Amino acid sequence: MTAAKGFRAAGVTAGIKASGTPDLALVVNDGPSFAAAGVFTSNRVKAAPVLWSQQVLKTGELAAVVLNSGGANACTGPGGFQDTHATAEKVAAELGVGAGEVAVCSTGLIGVRLPMDLLLPGVEQAAAALSAEGGEAAAIAIKTTDTVHKTAQVTSPAGWTVGGMAKGAGMLAPGLATMLVVITTDAQAGSAALDEALRAATRTTFDRVDSDGCMSTNDTVLLLASGASGTVPDAAEFAEAVRTVSADLARQLIGDAEGASKDIRIDVVNAATEDEAVEVARTIARNNLLKCAIHGEDPNWGRVLAAIGTTRAAFDPDRLDVAINGVWVCRDGGVGEDRDLVSMKGREVVITADLNAGQAAASVWTNDLTADYVHENSAYST
Amino acid sequence: MTAAKGFRAAGVTAGIKASGTPDLALVVNDGPSFAAAGVFTSNRVKAAPVLWSQQVLKTGELAAVVLNSGGANACTGPGGFQDTHATAEKVAAELGVGAGEVAVCSTGLIGVRLPMDLLLPGVEQAAAALSAEGGEAAAIAIKTTDTVHKTAQVTSPAGWTVGGMAKGAGMLAPGLATMLVVITTDAQAGSAALDEALRAATRTTFDRVDSDGCMSTNDTVLLLASGASGTVPDAAEFAEAVRTVSADLARQLIGDAEGASKDIRIDVVNAATEDEAVEVARTIARNNLLKCAIHGEDPNWGRVLAAIGTTRAAFDPDRLDVAINGVWVCRDGGVGEDRDLVSMKGREVVITADLNAGQAAASVWTNDLTADYVHENSAYST
Structure with missing residues (x-):
C-alpha cells in the first residue's frame, strides 16, 4: 500500500484484541492530492464506521484511514457511533487535519462496544509509528481470523503505482464481503475517476467472492490517490490496474477463507x-x-x-x-x-x-x- | 397411512439399495372414490417421476402410488422417463388399473439410472404383499438417510381419518424439500377440495421447513381420498386435519435432518x-x-x-x-x-x-x- 508514493502507514498493538496481536492500522495520504472513493456493504444493518465513512466520503477527499480489528462496532447504537466519531477526531488531532477527512473501518465481533481507553492511545502510538515502509505492518494489524496478511500492487511503466491491502476470512459474500480493503495510488486522478475505476473493479472481483453466503455489516473498500507520482494515468490502464489489484486481493481472500480446503x-x-x-x-x-x-x-x-x-x-x-x-x-x-x-x-x-x-x-x-x-x-x- | 379406510400398502426389498434395506413401497386406493391432489418441487430441474406424476394427476384421480428409494431418477434423460413409464405400466398390470392412474415417486442419488431388472420384480413382490396394515412397511421402504420412518394421523369424531407418511433428511428446503409425502384419507372429497386443502397445508408446513437451503429435484406431496368412510367432512375441519398431519410430518423431518444437533x-x-x-x-x-x-x-x-x-x-x-x-x-x-x-x-x-x-x-x-x-x-x- 505504501508502494504508492505519498502514503505512510503503521500497524500497532493497542490491546483491543485479547490475543495481544496487532490490532490498529493507520494509513495517511500526504498528498499533494487527496481524492478518494469508497464502496460499502449493501447490508442494511450497517456498522457505525460504515455510516461515518460514507458520510465523510461525500466530499470526495480523504486524508487518512484508521482501521481496527478486535471489534466491528456494529449494532452498538448511538454510543457506538460516538466511539467512531471520537476515533476520527483523535486521528485528526494527531495529524493536524479535519475529522471529516478521516475514514474509519472496524472489524471483529458484532454487538460489542470498542475499548476506547485502549483504542485512543493506540491512535497516538500509530501516528508516531507512521512511515513510508509501514504498509505491511498495517496489513498485519487488520487481520481477524485471517492466517496471512494480504497485499498486492501494480506499477505502470508510466511511473505510477496502485497498491492495496485487504482482510477477510469469514462472512464473505457479495455486495460486499466481510472485508476491509484500502487501495492507494500515486497517480493523479479526481474522485469521480477513482469512483468509476473502483466500482468497475469491485463489480467483477470482490462482489464475485462468495465464500459462505454471509454478508457483513462492515465491508469497506477505499481507494485513495495522492497524485505524488505527478503522472496522469491513461484511464483504461488505470482502471485495469485497480481491477488487477482488486482481483489479486479477492483471490487471496478466498485462498485464506475460514476452514476451507478448496x-x-x-x-x-x-x-x-x-x-x-x-x-x-x-x-x-x-x-x-x-x-x-x-x-x-x-x-x-x-x-x-x-x-x-x-x-x-x-x-x-x-x-x-x-x-x-x-x-x-x-x-x-x-x-x-x-x-x-x-x-x-x-x-x-x-x-x-x-x-x-x-x-x-x-x-x-x-x-x-x-x-x-x-x-x-x-x-x-x- | 393405512389408518384411513380404503387403502392398502406394502414395503419390500427390491435390491435397489446396496444396503439391502427396504426400498420399494406401494400404496393402493381401493375406493370407492379415487380423487387425488399433488404438490411438486418448484425446482426447474425436475426428476422423471415428477414430470410423470404431474401429468397423470391432471385427471384429478389416482389409483396407486409406487415409490422407490435408492435412486432419484433425476437428470437421466429420455431413458429415465421411459423407466418411470415402465414402472407405472408394471404397477397398472399388477393391479388391473390404467398406467395413467399410477403416480411414481423416486428418491436417492441424482444422475443415475434405476436398476429396472430389480425394480420391476420388486413391484410384483409389493403387489403381492399389499395389506391394510402395510402403512408402516411402506414408510420404512422410502427412507434414504432418514434414521427413523415418519407417519402421522388425525381421526375426526365424524368418522373419517387423515393419515400420512414422509421421508426426507437432506436437501431440505422450501418449495418443497427433498421429501416424498403421501397423505391418505377415507373422507369423501373431490379433487378440487383435496387440492385446496393440500396447498393451504403445504404453504405453512412443508414449505417452511428449510434445513439446508437446498431444493430437491424430486419433492412430491400427494393426497389421496378413498371416500371409504362414507362421510363428507366439514371443509374447515378437514383442511385443519390435513394441515395438522402435514405439520406433524414436517416437524419430524426437521427432527431427523442429516447431522443436525438442534x-x-x-x-x-x-x-x-x-x-x-x-x-x-x-x-x-x-x-x-x-x-x-x-x-x-x-x-x-x-x-x-x-x-x-x-x-x-x-x-x-x-x-x-x-x-x-x-x-x-x-x-x-x-x-x-x-x-x-x-x-x-x-x-x-x-x-x-x-x-x-x-x-x-x-x-x-x-x-x-x-x-x-x-x-x-x-x-x-x-
Whole structure:
C-alpha cells in the first residue's frame, strides 16, 4: 500500500484484541492530492464506521484511514457511533487535519462496544509509528481470523503505482464481503475517476467472492490517490490496474477463507445475460450440499443441476452441460463423461456450467464447506 | 397411512439399495372414490417421476402410488422417463388399473439410472404383499438417510381419518424439500377440495421447513381420498386435519435432518406482510454462520441482524429486537439483555426477530450446521 508514493502507514498493538496481536492500522495520504472513493456493504444493518465513512466520503477527499480489528462496532447504537466519531477526531488531532477527512473501518465481533481507553492511545502510538515502509505492518494489524496478511500492487511503466491491502476470512459474500480493503495510488486522478475505476473493479472481483453466503455489516473498500507520482494515468490502464489489484486481493481472500480446503471457481457460460450468469454462479456457490461434496472430492454434478434449477435464469433443463475440472460429467441435462475421470486432488476446483442460452458469462469464487469451518464458527464469540 | 379406510400398502426389498434395506413401497386406493391432489418441487430441474406424476394427476384421480428409494431418477434423460413409464405400466398390470392412474415417486442419488431388472420384480413382490396394515412397511421402504420412518394421523369424531407418511433428511428446503409425502384419507372429497386443502397445508408446513437451503429435484406431496368412510367432512375441519398431519410430518423431518444437533424455529413477528416475515425468517434460517453458532450454543445475535440486513423487508435497523430462547439479547438494534442468560442446552432453539414494522408473522424451521452434516454429505455418492 505504501508502494504508492505519498502514503505512510503503521500497524500497532493497542490491546483491543485479547490475543495481544496487532490490532490498529493507520494509513495517511500526504498528498499533494487527496481524492478518494469508497464502496460499502449493501447490508442494511450497517456498522457505525460504515455510516461515518460514507458520510465523510461525500466530499470526495480523504486524508487518512484508521482501521481496527478486535471489534466491528456494529449494532452498538448511538454510543457506538460516538466511539467512531471520537476515533476520527483523535486521528485528526494527531495529524493536524479535519475529522471529516478521516475514514474509519472496524472489524471483529458484532454487538460489542470498542475499548476506547485502549483504542485512543493506540491512535497516538500509530501516528508516531507512521512511515513510508509501514504498509505491511498495517496489513498485519487488520487481520481477524485471517492466517496471512494480504497485499498486492501494480506499477505502470508510466511511473505510477496502485497498491492495496485487504482482510477477510469469514462472512464473505457479495455486495460486499466481510472485508476491509484500502487501495492507494500515486497517480493523479479526481474522485469521480477513482469512483468509476473502483466500482468497475469491485463489480467483477470482490462482489464475485462468495465464500459462505454471509454478508457483513462492515465491508469497506477505499481507494485513495495522492497524485505524488505527478503522472496522469491513461484511464483504461488505470482502471485495469485497480481491477488487477482488486482481483489479486479477492483471490487471496478466498485462498485464506475460514476452514476451507478448496478454492472453487464457478464459471457460468452461454447465459442469456451477465446478470443471469452471476445469479446462477452465485446460487451454485451457495449450495451447501455441493460445497460438502467438493470437500469430499466427490464430483456430484447432480447437486449443480439441482442448484441451477432454483434460479430464474433462461435455460432448458435438457440442454444443460456441466464440467468439473474440465471433464463434462453432465451433457444435455443427463449423464455425460465418466465421473471417475475427474481429479479433484488440488486446492483449486473449476466447475463450468454451460446454460446454452446465450453468450454471456461470469465467474464467482467460493470455498468448500468443511468441519473446520463449523468448528471455527461455532465458537467465535465464546 | 393405512389408518384411513380404503387403502392398502406394502414395503419390500427390491435390491435397489446396496444396503439391502427396504426400498420399494406401494400404496393402493381401493375406493370407492379415487380423487387425488399433488404438490411438486418448484425446482426447474425436475426428476422423471415428477414430470410423470404431474401429468397423470391432471385427471384429478389416482389409483396407486409406487415409490422407490435408492435412486432419484433425476437428470437421466429420455431413458429415465421411459423407466418411470415402465414402472407405472408394471404397477397398472399388477393391479388391473390404467398406467395413467399410477403416480411414481423416486428418491436417492441424482444422475443415475434405476436398476429396472430389480425394480420391476420388486413391484410384483409389493403387489403381492399389499395389506391394510402395510402403512408402516411402506414408510420404512422410502427412507434414504432418514434414521427413523415418519407417519402421522388425525381421526375426526365424524368418522373419517387423515393419515400420512414422509421421508426426507437432506436437501431440505422450501418449495418443497427433498421429501416424498403421501397423505391418505377415507373422507369423501373431490379433487378440487383435496387440492385446496393440500396447498393451504403445504404453504405453512412443508414449505417452511428449510434445513439446508437446498431444493430437491424430486419433492412430491400427494393426497389421496378413498371416500371409504362414507362421510363428507366439514371443509374447515378437514383442511385443519390435513394441515395438522402435514405439520406433524414436517416437524419430524426437521427432527431427523442429516447431522443436525438442534431444531431451530425462527419466529419473525411484527413484519409488514406475511411474505416479508417469511423472507426474513428464511434468510436467517439459511445463514451458515448463525447455524454454526447455534451448534456451538453461542447466542451470537449479531449474525441474526447481519442476516436480516440482507433482506428487502420493511424495518428500521435501530428498531430491531431479537430474542433467543426468550431472552431479548438485542433491543433497538443494539445490545439488550445479558447473553449469558440464554440457555441453549436443549435440542429445540427458538429465535424471535421483532421487526416492529407491522402485524404479520411467520415461522420457518431449520437446523444447525454441524461437522456431521459435512461428513455425511462429503461422501454421499462415493
